Amino acid sequence: MIFFENVSKIYSPTSTALKGVTLRIQPKEFVSIVGPSGSGKTTLLKLLTVEERPTEGRIFFDQSEVTMLRPKELPYLRRRIGKVFQDYRLLPTKTAYENVAFALEAAGHLTKEIEHDVPQVLELVGLTEKIHHFPHELSGGELQRVAIARALVNRPEVFLADEPTGNLDPVNTREIIRLLLKINELGATVILATHDKEIIDSLDRRVVALEKGEIIRDEERGKYII
Numbered sequence: 001m002i003f004f005e006n007v008s009k010i011y012s013p014t015s016t017a018l019k020g021v022t023l024r025i026q027p028k029e030f031v032s033i034v035g036p037s038g039s040g041k042t043t044l045l046k047l048l049t050v051e052e053r054p055t056e057g058r059i060f061f062d063q064s065e066v067t068m069l070r071p072k073e074l075p076y077l078r079r080r081i082g083k084v085f086q087d088y089r090l091l092p093t094k095t096a097y098e099n100v101a102f103a104l105e106a107a108g109h110l111t112k113e114i115e116h117d118v119p120q121v122l123e124l125v126g127l128t129e130k131i132h133h134f135p136h137e138l139s140g141g142e143l144q145r146v147a148i149a150r151a152l153v154n155r156p157e158v159f160l161a162d163e164p165t166g167n168l169d170p171v172n173t174r175e176i177i178r179l180l181l182k183i184n185e186l187g188a189t190v191i192l193a194t195h196d197k198e199i200i201d202s203l204d205r206r207v208v209a210l211e212k213g214e215i216i217r218d219e220e221r222g223k224y225i226i
Contacts, residue, residue: 001027001189002048002158007057009043009213017043018213021057025191027157030184032200032222033193035210041193044210045160049081050074062157079107082151082159082188086166088143090135096122096146097131103150121149125179141172148179158189165196173199 002025009017018040025031033041046052047059050066059066061077069077090099097118104114122131125145135143144164151159161180165173177199184190194200200207200222207222208215 001025001062003060004044004047005058005060007047007054007059009040009047009052010055016213018047018054021213021215023208023215023218025189028184028187028189030181030190030203030205031192032203032205032207033191033210034195034200034207036195038212039210040213041195041210042162043213045083045162045191045193048158048160049078049083075107079154080157082154082156084144084147084151084159084161084164086163088135088147090143090146090150092135095132095134096127096138096149099135099146100150100153103153107154117153118149121153122146124152124182125149139172140168141175144168144172144176145179148176148183152183156188158191159183161190161192161194163194164192165194165199177203 004021004023007021008019011017021040021044033044035041043052047054048061048066050069053067066077091102094102100118100121101114104117119128119131122128125148127142127145127149130138130142135146138146159180164180165176168176173196180190180192204221207217207219209217209222
């Protein structure tokens with residue numbers, strides 16, 4: 001489904017984010033991309049969603065070369081890829097319901113569809129009782145679950161999580177990881193970027209390790225070893 005072919009991203013003569021990365025990710029896999037800050041994890045995800053473009057190499061998503069897509073085709077690609085971040089990126093003046101609904105509104109869904117789908121996805125992430133709460137009324141773990149619901153509501157085939165537990169305590173971290181595993185079990189490909197050794201060691205899933213923009217290890221059931 002996803003294939004990076006000899007991909008490099010060079011920002012300047014003194015700043016290279018990725019060097020000659022070749023990586024294949026199969027449908028419904030759960031893959032952790034690990035490495036210290038600056039190793040290229042976030043750049044890799046941004047290249048897949050065409051927030052950045054490679055300096056060299058090609059990237060494929062479901063037989064399409066994403067870097068060859070025209071600007072008008074990018075919204076369709078991005079609806080197929082859900083994404084959450086460390087800092088949540090919720091709209092502060094909108095409730096949990098409204099934040100999730102906004103993603104459907106932007107995609108042109110009808111009000112009837114929105115009223116049906118939003119409560120369902122908030123129930124999936126365990127926030128039925130907080131549906132009308134604003135971000136300032138929610139805990140860090142709840143904020144991330146709203147962000148996950150927003151990313152899920154368009155039923156993406158691929159789910160990207162970029163350091164999703166970086167601001168959370170251990171209890172909420174475990175809850176978010178359990179939720180990512182559930183999303184994977186429901187059929188989505190999950191790509192988790194993290195430098196949290198404890199998370200990786202507990203997952204017992206595929207681990208791709210980056211160091212200075214290069215893949216130094218790719219193990220089917222890996223641990224965090226750099």
